[in-house]
Amino acid sequence: MRSQLLLGLAVLGLFGGDRWIEPAATQPAPAANPMVAPVAAPTIGLQLSSQWPAGQDTGLWQTARDRQAMITAIDRSLTWLATPAAEKAYRDRPANQPDRRWVQRSLQRFRQLLQTSRNTASFEAALRREFQLWQSPGLDNNNRVDFTAYYEAVYPASLTRTETYRYPLYRRPADFDRWAQPHLTRRQIEGEDGLLGDRSPLAGTELVWLSDRLAAFLVHVQGSARLQLTNGREFTVGYAGATQHPYRSIGQELVQDGVFTAEALTLGKLINWFAANPDRLSDYLPRNDRFVFFKPTAGAAATGSLSQPLTPGRSIATDKTLFPPGALALIKAPLAGDRGGLSYRYVLDQDTGSAIRGYGRVDVFWGTGATAKARAGDVNGPGSLYYLLLKR
Known part of the structure; x- marks a missing residue:
């Protein structure tokens, strides 16, 4: 659930909320997004679309590997849908939502068509014969859905504190369940400058240290990270809990202060601005108490709210109180790396995030490392979201 990885634009969780990518055997966590604030959900549910959009997901037919990645993502949804957790999740859902067996049968048939169709045309024709599209009502019931993207970052780190590596990530305190409310704030835990160190109430629970303060903050936004240690080893961390403060987006704070417009803000620009203005980190980062x-x-591997690994470019994060977990969807979105305009892509709804709220928000997972970071940081704009379900 951690859309951990979020770093994408929402910019990095920066804008909208924490997003966590959780390791498979752990409890799901929230996801985040920097630029986009949570939106109250309308009362209306998914709406049967009267027609299919004109575009196609041509990426599925570029190579056999593309199709296999989609099949792998489908299999992960099917694995989860066969669990008691999925049975409970669907049992507790509103009556106007698709049931678990309908979602399962739809995934199984889509998978079969993907394996047996000769080309894009025959595949798309079969989908139109056998499936219906159910569209998200979007923001304010106007079908508009705002898209951002997230990724799993890789940062340099050290298992010991040094003059270079000074910004810690902390373990969950053993007595955390007994902490008094309201919980300590970020400023109280790490200080205005992030260097409270031995004076921190969490001193002694440090897990690893990073050299860059903003990077450490972004790991909080993402909820997990892949770290390159000074000894050459790789070290991964995941979400283990969070204080009960609401997420406050520093991206939104920058927009409200007139540093950027919402349309112009990207993850890269945010990082570059703080690199040029490092003294402002002590102003903006403590504003997020969480x-x-x-x-x-x-x-x-980066794992979503279904406790299944996420598939780059094929896994999305949505509000699981409104959308069917594990289900197959079609997005029409301004995806990074596309040659302008909106692209169509079949995806699996496999993650969520604390800032991914309402019918008008979707976060797309782009993978791990620098390339994924570059692509995710440029995704920020409106589009459409449809769920594919077999005709009844």
Whole structure:
């Protein structure tokens, strides 16, 4: 659930909320997004679309590997849908939502068509014969859905504090369940400058240290990270809990202060602005009182709210109180790397996030590392969201 990875635009969770990518065997966590604030959900549900959009997901037919990635993502949804957790999740859902068996049968048939169709045309024709599209009502019931993207970052880190590596990520305190409310704030835990160190109430629970303060903050936004240690080893951390403060987006704070317009803000621009104005970190980062704790994840893949690994470009995060978890969807979105305009892509709804709220928000997972970071940071704009379900 951690859309951990979020870093994408929402810019990095920066704008909208924490997003966590959780290791498979852990409890799901929230996801985040920097630029976009949570939106109250309308009362209306998914709406049957009278027609299919004109575009196609041509990426599925570029290589056999593209199709296999989609099949792998489908199999992960089917694996989760067969669990008691999925049965309970669907049992507790509103009556106007698709049931678990309908979602399962739809995934199984889509998978079969993907394996047996000769080309894009025959595949799309079969989908139109056998499936219906159910569209998200979007923001204010106007079908508009705002898209951002997230990724799993890789940062340099050290298992010991040094003059270079000074910004810690903390383990969940052993007595955290007994903390008094309201919980300590970010400023109280790490100080105005992030260097409270031995004077921090969490001193002694440090897990790892980073060299860059903004990077450490972004790991909080994402909820997990892949770290490159000074000894050459890779070390992964995942979400282990968080204080009960609402997420406050520093991206939104920058917009409200007139530093950027919402349309112009991207993750890259945000990072570059703080690199040029490092003194402002002590102004903006403490504004987000929410503080995240971490645990080692033994190299676990980026995992979403279904406790299944996420598939780059094929997994999305949505509000799971409104949308069917694990289901197949079609997005029409301004995806990074596309040659302008909106692209069509089949995806699996496999993650969520604390800032991903309402019918008008979707976060797309782009993978791990620098390339994923570059692509995710440029995704920020409106589009459409449809769920594919077999005709009844």
